[in-house]
Amino acid sequence: MIQTGIGKVCHSDKDAIIHVDCVTHRYPDGTQGIHNMCFSVYPREIVTLCGPNGAGKSTLIEHLNGLMMPDVGGVRVFGEDMCKDNLSTIRKLVGLVFQDADSQLFSPTVLDDVMFGPLNLGLPLEEAKKRAEHALDVVGIKGVNKIPHNLSGGEKRLVAIAGVIAMEPKILAVDEPTGDLDPSNAKKMERLLTSLRDDHGMSVVIALHDMNMAARIADRVCIVKQGGIIAEGAPEDILYNDALLTSAGLELPTVARLFKDLGLEEEGVELPLTIEQLLNVIELKRP
Numbered sequence: 001m002i003q004t005g006i007g008k009v010c011h012s013d014k015d016a017i018i019h020v021d022c023v024t025h026r027y028p029d030g031t032q033g034i035h036n037m038c039f040s041v042y043p044r045e046i047v048t049l050c051g052p053n054g055a056g057k058s059t060l061i062e063h064l065n066g067l068m069m070p071d072v073g074g075v076r077v078f079g080e081d082m083c084k085d086n087l088s089t090i091r092k093l094v095g096l097v098f099q100d101a102d103s104q105l106f107s108p109t110v111l112d113d114v115m116f117g118p119l120n121l122g123l124p125l126e127e128a129k130k131r132a133e134h135a136l137d138v139v140g141i142k143g144v145n146k147i148p149h150n151l152s153g154g155e156k157r158l159v160a161i162a163g164v165i166a167m168e169p170k171i172l173a174v175d176e177p178t179g180d181l182d183p184s185n186a187k188k189m190e191r192l193l194t195s196l197r198d199d200h201g202m203s204v205v206i207a208l209h210d211m212n213m214a215a216r217i218a219d220r221v222c223i224v225k226q227g228g229i230i231a232e233g234a235p236e237d238i239l240y241n242d243a244l245l246t247s248a249g250l251e252l253p254t255v256a257r258l259f260k261d262l263g264l265e266e267e268g269v270e271l272p273l274t275i276e277q278l279l280n281v282i283e284l285k286r287p
């Protein structure tokens with residue numbers, strides 16, 4: 001595996017708040033979802049899992065709160081080995097939003113749906129309602145009495161995220177969070193995920209194919225291929241590696257592609273990850 005400890009990313013395994021230790025999971029039909037997968041989550045970081053369709057991102061994500069259990073290997077969450085007996089504790093710490101938000105919503109109204117988790121934690125009705133209203137406010141959903149089934153795909157995703165935020169987990173794992181969002185809601189989602197790290201001190205794990213989003217938002221990038229992580233490191237190290245990304249069926253983010261194609265690579269020039277950073281580099285180089 002390519003592993004880069006330079007740049008912003010330098011962690012020791014003992015700091016990991018989740019450690020997926022050489023996990024293999026096979027589905028009932030015999031398909032291998034992940035194989036010998038090792039992955040860690042560190043405090044207060046956004047880590048992206050980038051990989052092509054079928055790479056194993058969702059399978060890994062569903063192991064983070066015990067929705068799936070490993071066939072081989074183990075998962076540690078805040079130092080506890082995950083097992084059937086501590087799943088309820090682990091699910092308070094790790095919230096998960098599925099790729100298919102539809103499957104996460106089942107209550108008669110949006111508010112009921114978001115209150116379900118806090119009520120399940122044993123909170124009194126008023127406290128659960130307060131948390132749910134706050135979480136819906138954070139994601140910007142107004143129609144709290146609507147039937148979840150009647151919401152648009154993007155709205156369902158936002159309600160599903162609110163449902164997890166209302167549980168106040170330490171770690172949020174989201175699967176393809178912007179897949180069905182329009183540009184304005186996608187931007188809002190990026191701001192929301194960033195603020196969960198910055199304002200709430202959470203760690204956020206995001207599975208996605210959108211390399212531009214990974215460039216804008218990630219503190220650390222993991223490349224997933226054929227059920228394993230083949231490379232991980234700081235975004236500037238991973239997202240400028242043309243050969244690596246091509247071998248994983250991915251592409252350079254647009255900013256990295258432009259930076260390379262414009263011949264801006266030069267000793268000492270920091271690799272830009274956002275359009276603003278790229279424009280700054282171009283401005284500095286202007287004669």
Ligand SMILES: Nc1ncnc2c1ncn2[C@@H]1O[C@H](COP(=O)(O)OP(=O)(O)OP(=O)(O)O)[C@@H](O)[C@H]1O
Binds near residue numbers: 029054
């Ligand atoms: N319920 C299932 N039964 C059998 N095989 C499955 C099942 N779910 C996933 N798989 C297989 O496991 C492998 C990993 O799938 P997974 O859904 O984790 O990939 P992914 O990286 O999330 O892909 P995508 O980007 O398409 O969401 C694939 O080969 C897939 O076909």
Ligand SMILES: [Mg+2]
Binds near residue numbers: 057058059099175207
């Ligand atoms: Mg998936």
